[in-house]
Amino acid sequence: MSDIRVRFAPSPTGYLHIGGVRTALFNYLYARQQGGKFLLRIEDTDRQRSTPEFEREILDSLKWLGLDWDEELVHQSKRLDRYREIAQELIAKGAAYESEGAIKFKMPQTAVKVYDIVRDEVAYDSKEFDDLVIMKSDGFPVFHLAVVVDDHDMGITHVIRGEDHLTNTPRHILLQQALGWKSPKYAHLPLIFGSDGTPLSKRHGAVAVTEYRNKGFLPQGLVNYLALLGWNPGTPQEIFTLPELVKQFSLKRVIKSNAQFNPEKLLWVNGQHIRALPGEVYEDQITAFWKEKPHSPSKELKINGTSPGNLSSEKDRGQGKIPEMSEEKWRKLIALYRPRIQTYGDLKDQAAYCFAEPEYKDAQLMNEIKGNKSVTGLLKQLYGVLEELGDFEEVELLDQKTKQVAEEAGLKPKDIIHPLRFVLTGGTASPGIFELMSLLGKDTCLKRLSAFLS
RNA sequence: GGCGCUAUCGUCUAGCCUGAUCUAGGACGCUGCCCUCUCAAGGCAGAAACACGGGUUUAAAUCCCGUUAGCGCUACCA
Numbered sequence: 001m002s003d004i005r006v007r008f009a010p011s012p013t014g015y016l017h018i019g020g021v022r023t024a025l026f027n028y029l030y031a032r033q034q035g036g037k038f039l040l041r042i043e044d045t046d047r048q049r050s051t052p053e054f055e056r057e058i059l060d061s062l063k064w065l066g067l068d069w070d071e072e073l074v075h076q077s078k079r080l081d082r083y084r085e086i087a088q089e090l091i092a093k094g095a096a097y098e099s100e101g102a103i104k105f106k107m108p109q110t111a112v113k114v115y116d117i118v119r120d121e122v123a124y125d126s127k128e129f130d131d132l133v134i135m136k137s138d139g140f141p142v143f144h145l146a147v148v149v150d151d152h153d154m155g156i157t158h159v160i161r162g163e164d165h166l167t168n169t170p171r172h173i174l175l176q177q178a179l180g181w182k183s184p185k186y187a188h189l190p191l192i193f194g195s196d197g198t199p200l201s202k203r204h205g206a207v208a209v210t211e212y213r214n215k216g217f218l219p220q221g222l223v224n225y226l227a228l229l230g231w232n233p234g235t236p237q238e239i240f241t242l243p244e245l246v247k248q249f250s251l252k253r254v255i256k257s258n259a260q261f262n263p264e265k266l267l268w269v270n271g272q273h274i275r276a277l278p279g280e281v282y283e284d285q286i287t288a289f290w291k292e293k294p295h296s297p298s299k300e301l302k303i304n305g306t307s308p309g310n311l312s313s314e315k316d317r318g319q320g321k322i323p324e325m326s327e328e329k330w331r332k333l334i335a336l337y338r339p340r341i342q343t344y345g346d347l348k349d350q351a352a353y354c355f356a357e358p359e360y361k362d363a364q365l366m367n368e369i370k371g372n373k374s375v376t377g378l379l380k381q382l383y384g385v386l387e388e389l390g391d392f393e394e395v396e397l398l399d400q401k402t403k404q405v406a407e408e409a410g411l412k413p414k415d416i417i418h419p420l421r422f423v424l425t426g427g428t429a430s431p432g433i434f435e436l437m438s439l440l441g442k443d444t445c446l447k448r449l450s451a452f453l454s
Numbered sequence: 455g456g457c458g459c460u461a462u463c464g465u466c467u468a469g470c471c472u473g474a475u476c477u478a479g480g481a482c483g484c485u486g487c488c489c490u491c492u493c494a495a496g497g498c499a500g501a502a503a504c505a506c507g508g509g510u511u512u513a514a515a516u517c518c519c520g521u522u523a524g525c526g527c528u529a530c531c532a
Contacts, residue, residue: 009532010532011531011532013531013532043532045531045532046531046532048531049531049532100530101530102530103530104530119459119460122458122459123458124457124458125457128456128457128458128528129457129528130528133529133530134530135530136530137530138530140530142529142530142531142532143531143532144532146532147532162526163459163460163525163526164525164526164527164532165526165527165532166458166459166526166527167457167458167459167526167527167528168527170458188459190459190460190525191525191526193524193525195464195465197524197525198525199525225466228466228467228481229466230466232466232467232468234468235468235480236468236479236480236481238466238480238481238482255466255467256459256460256461257459257460257461257524257525258459258460258524258525258526259465259466259467260465260466261465261466262465262466262482262483264465264482264483265465265466265481265482265483266482267482268481268482268483269482271495275495337494338495339494339495339496340493340494340495341494350493350494402491403491412491413491414490414491414492415491416491417491417492418491418492420491421491421492421493422492425492427492427493428492428493429492429493429494430492430493430494431492431493431494432490432491432492433491433492434491
């Protein structure tokens, strides 16, 4: 156990966003790796914009991501007296003065050096800085004072934050010097931008953690991707679990230049995690995702009474249950789609025809198949063959029988498989047709066939 | 404007400190091929970058200077 103490200090004026997660993550990784403490401080001195709801969202998001923190939460709003005390102390020392109801820090005229772990030494001349308001006329501290006081009181040894604070650092150091306090070590992280190089915002798509959660991203996928923005292990490894990151992380390998957020790579990383998960974990997670109301659009997945197997009746719907597909079928389904999805939410788009009647959107293809006598003849024949089968449990048998129909007509397997896929799914892409037939079940398959052929 | 930070494929990046091993490596995306009943997944291959200009040196992506560009700070926001 080292005495390293770091902190993440969000303002509850909005949801936890991508940039915040990255900052929190790097603090977390450093603390856990060094055997130090990862603390949380809520910077809620902006009374207008801070809300308890946002605070709860932020904490929820951090928990979901697996970034657990140590010790009690610190709220700046509860430390107002302390800031006032320090401000008075600065006045008493002649380092600050009152001005129009506010208190200003008298900026010493001196050279300041910031030793930054990421970018080495950065020098400033404080002649460039104006006197700094530290207490607003409403009696609330300004960010700079609160940060310096809190970091000191919390025993913070390393301040790891975004590069947007780099230029604030000399002011903070001057404040610390005026108070006779030791400065923590600093590490400024590169910023994350959108694909057009401007600060990440809603224009660039999802920025809030909750949005990613709702879409069915895995916390480890998001964490993994974000770890790679501004840091790399120096090895070709790209896929990491949190513990692996903790082990390999190093502030020394933090990149200096800003990065652009690339949603496509995030998707890929997430897909890798989906495939790397132990089977049971995958099953539990994706099942929970589709069951849990607040975080899944599962209503949209529903399902008319006409779904495969014994799907839910009208009454059962909206209960937040997986459609009353048997446990066994649901498992088959998610196994079949595992290599095909990048987020749990993808199931909705890709397997829609498992939960509702297929939509034949491609009218041209529809007519092509329907208008082709030999194809429809083949399908009718197949219908007859399938009807004779007991159930559709045996994939091998379905395979055999279906191909046999084609062979007997002097055709190739795909000559029947492709039209059949279209009939059953309404499209041209699906998992293996025989696995799919088995999944849908005999009734559904026959029903779709006869409906199509009639 | 002033001050500060940054600058390798479209994007994330390795390499830069300790110059020669770099005809610049990996990943996402893209293209093609293989696998194959389609789509994925997986495998293989390909196109794709050292911002620009000066130095230093036998030798520079790597060191130095300048230019340009991007970003940040310059609030009684955080």
